[in-house]
Amino acid sequence: MLNNTIRTEVLQYIQDYHLTQSQFSARANINSGSFSRLINQNKPFSMSQLDGITKAMGVKEDHFYSRFVGECFTLTAPDWRRLRPFLTRCAEVGRLDCIELILSNLLDNTNYGTLIFEVAEELLHDQYNEAAGLLYEGVSVIEKYQHSERLALCRYRLFLLSLGDSLTQNLRAATLFEPYANRLEETDQLEALKHLAHVYVSLHEWHKVDELSExxxxxxxxxxxxxxHTKRKAAEYKQPVQPFYFYMLYARLLQTAVYDKYEDYQKALEYTFLYTNADKWIHDSSDEAKVIINQFNDFSTANQYLIRLFMGELDDLPDYIEYIASRPDEIFHALCNIIKIANKFDINIDVILDRFQDHIPYKTYNCAFGEYNKPIKAEEYASFLADLGKYHLHRERTQGIDILLEGLEFAGNISSDSNTIKCLTLFNQYREWASHDQLQKFNNLNSEVYLSHEKNPFNAVSK
Known part of the structure; x- marks a missing residue:
């Protein structure tokens, strides 16, 4: 074959199998006259024609995809009616390389920004996240000199798609997106600020959490x-993911955590009263509003207990235990704080740990608004293991060594620098208690931590 085009391979197939063009076109479900013109004209096939030819030849669905991209740009001017369905098909079969090839030929033409964005939105809706991410990145390149809302929305979508188990990767994603946040519509901004705050909560960057919450x-x-005060119906304008008052309450909830971590317990306690009894000012009698109000009332009650406990009012502990016992999804979070209180005030909580031992293994948890943020919960679990190891070692229980090693490994897996350092410090403090095998495991984990930081200079120690 002189040229390895789709046509030459089709013609070679027809010759090899001693078929007429009419016989092949029938197999391919293409009109014989149309097929004859396709073979004789120097134009790209359509997506449906390519599907028919591929099926007739018995080759893989994406057999011609790379060449199809080339012919779409070399045989004729780009035709969006041909490229759009092909982009969708590439997403469906995982041919991200072909999507990248198409984008590389379109990124110099600003006219394609809107068209590519529309496809990205459809792919995101259908959960083809990797393909959608490539398209959003493409639109970002096309519109990089624009200050458009669409550019901000692309950066927001890419931010959400980048979030995962690695706290370091999440920080990178947040840093790249944050300059674009204020260009979003207010309804999108609120949810974006919530997600940004979650990243900084998991990293213990409390000044950022406070700033974003405010x-x-x-x-x-x-x-x-x-x-x-508007007379427009809700359906007439874009709504946020949650009602506006939800974000007002959630901001105050986050700020409770900020001042709790600052150990400004009086101010933290004051903030708990800002998201309780919200039915007094929320003008919404819907079932959704009742769920939101009740959930924040629960958050407020639980946090008031916790703050008083951190202030040293330990007589509240039995009441707090009974309060959270009836709320299974809140038990692990409670244990994370109870272990800190036990270490702070040197109290024995063995009975509590035994009672709730089934809630200690790492898993997902939910509240009235859905699943709790996974990176925050993962970081919380790493912190819990470090604190639990410290609790047992303080009581001269060698099981604390194994717990610290588990914590060190878990913290390394999620790139939690603060908990890695905590586990390293505690292990070195009690290393004379470790067996030969435990020391070997520690050295291996310590080496992995070092290599991880060498490979990833973006890592920053969380505060």
Whole structure:
């Protein structure tokens, strides 16, 4: 074959199998006249024609895909009616390389920004996340000199798609996206601020959490007041993922955590009262509103218990235990704080740990709004293992060594620098208690941590 084009391979197939063009076109479910013109004209096939030819030849569905891309740009000017369905098909069969090839030929033409974005949105809806990410990245390149809302929305989509188990990767994603956040519509901004705050909670960057929460509260308050005074129906304008008042309450919940971590317990306690009894000012009698109000009431009650306990009011501990016992999804979070309280005030909580031992293994948890943020819960679990190891070692129980090693490994897996350092420090403090095997495991894990930081200079020690 002189040229390894789709046509030459089809013609070679017809010759090899002693078929007429009419016989082959029938197999391919293509009109014989149309097929004859396709073979004789120097134009790209359509997606449906390519499917028919591929099926007739008995080759893999994506057999011609790389050549199809080339012919779409070399035989004629790009035709979006041909490229759009092909992009979707490439996403479906996992040919991300072909999507990249198409994008490389379109990125110099700003006219394709809107068209590519529309396909990206469809692919995201259908959960072809990797393909959608490539397209959003493509639109970002096309519009990099624009200050458009669509560019901000692309960066937001890429931020969400980048979030995963690695806290370091999440920080990188947040850093890249944050400059674009204020270009989003207010309804999108609120959810974006929530996700950004989650990243910084998992990294213990409490000043950032406070800053983002305050902005979330400001925006939500303005939009909530506007919604009360507008005559437009809700269906007439874009709604946020949650009602505006949800973000007002959630911002104050996050700020409770901020001041708790600052050990400004009086201020933290004051914030707990800002998201309780919200039915007094929320003008919404829907079932959704009742669920939100009740959940934040629960958050407020639980946090008031915890803050008083951290302030040393340990007589509240039995009441707090009974309160959380009836709320299974809150038990692990409670244990994370109880172990910190036990270490702070040197109290024995063996009975509590035994009672709730089934809630200690790492798993997902839910509240009224859905599943809790996974990276936050993973970081919380790493911190729990470090604190639990410390608790047992303080009581001269060697099981604390194994728990610290488990914590060190888990913290390394999620790139939690703060908990890695905590586990390393505690192990070195009690290393004379470790067996030969435990020391060997520690050295191996320590080496992995070192190599991880060598390979990833972006790592920053969490505060």
């Amino acid at each position: 902005e979330m509260f400001r925006l939500a308050s303005i939009q909530y007041e506007l919604s009360l």
